[in-house]
Amino acid sequence: MRISTRFLILGDADAGQPAQERTAESRYEFRVWPRDTLEAATILQKSWPLVGAERRSDIYLLTERSPERLVKLRAGDRLEAKRRGHDLGPLQHWIHQPYPPFPLSRPDLLILAEDLGVAPLSTEAGLSPGHLVARLGALAPAVLPETVRKSRLLFRKRSTRVEICHVATASWTRLTLAIEDPDPDSALEALGSLGLGHMPNRSYGDLLRRRRLPPAGWQGAHAGAPGAVIGAPR
Numbered sequence: 001m002r003i004s005t006r007f008l009i010l011g012d013a014d015a016g017q018p019a020q021e022r023t024a025e026s027r028y029e030f031r032v033w034p035r036d037t038l039e040a041a042t043i044l045q046k047s048w049p050l051v052g053a054e055r056r057s058d059i060y061l062l063t064e065r066s067p068e069r070l071v072k073l074r075a076g077d078r079l080e081a082k083r084r085g086h087d088l089g090p091l092q093h094w095i096h097q098p099y100p101p102f103p104l105s106r107p108d109l110l111i112l113a114e115d116l117g118v119a120p121l122s123t124e125a126g127l128s129p130g131h132l133v134a135r136l137g138a139l140a141p142a143v144l145p146e147t148v149r150k151s152r153l154l155f156r157k158r159s160t161r162v163e164i165c166h167v168a169t170a171s172w173t174r175l176t177l178a179i180e181d182p183d184p185d186s187a188l189e190a191l192g193s194l195g196l197g198h199m200p201n202r203s204y205g206d207l208l209r210r211r212r213l214p215p216a217g218w219q220g221a222h223a224g225a226p227g228a229v230i231g232a233p234r
Contacts, residue, residue: 026094026096027093028091028092028094028180028182031092032202043194057075058076058150059147060145060148060204062145062208063142063143064117065117067206068205069083077102078098079102079104080098080099081099083097091191094203102129104126118142121135147169148169149167149169151166152164153165158186160179160189161179162178162194163176
């Protein structure tokens with residue numbers, strides 16, 4: 001079965017919500033990266049309600065700790081962090097924490113430095129997304145920005161949301177399918193009904209880190225690597 005990428009663009013459900021009003025969200029996730037189209041995709045499109053679709057480009061700020069603390073500029077301009085908690089069986093537990101809008105305060109910059117595992121950042125780094133990427137390039141070359149373009153369909157049953165997403169970077173493209181749910185029992189039920197439990201659960205941090213980061217201890221001068229595109233098209 002071929003899944004079309006000509007999606008109707010509806011946008012995120014929370015796109016109109018001011019960033020400062022968003023709060024941390026805890027949920028369980030199971031994400032797979034199949035080489036071929038899964039039977040689960042057919043099941044979703046036949047029996048799960050389609051609730052939306054979108055195209056978006058995010059800039060991930062990759063570090064050695066990305067599998068545990070994943071930081072990104074959502075749509076190139078809204079800073080967010082995912083912090084991994086205590087997993088439950090095959091499910092990964094993540095806490096999503098949006099940052100306030102730019103410019104960032106000094107306390108927010110301290111939290112960001114901790115999420116990235118770098119030295120405290122200057123006030124200039126918090127002025128805008130462009131300032132942040134530039135200062136990280138100058139002061140923290142081990143942080144590598146990667147622009148990831150996403151085209152995804154969103155399905156939902158009760159509290160469970162499932163996505164089919166075509167992911168593209170400057171050098172590769174993949175299909176990913178993910179289950180997200182604040183209720184672990186519902187997530188496990190969806191996992192069983194879609195027949196995905198035999199596959200490895202790999203987050204964006206897991207996959208992007210392996211594909212993008214050089215060996216540990218690398219101290220090159222490539223902080224401005226391709227992929228850091230501020231204001232990339234959504």
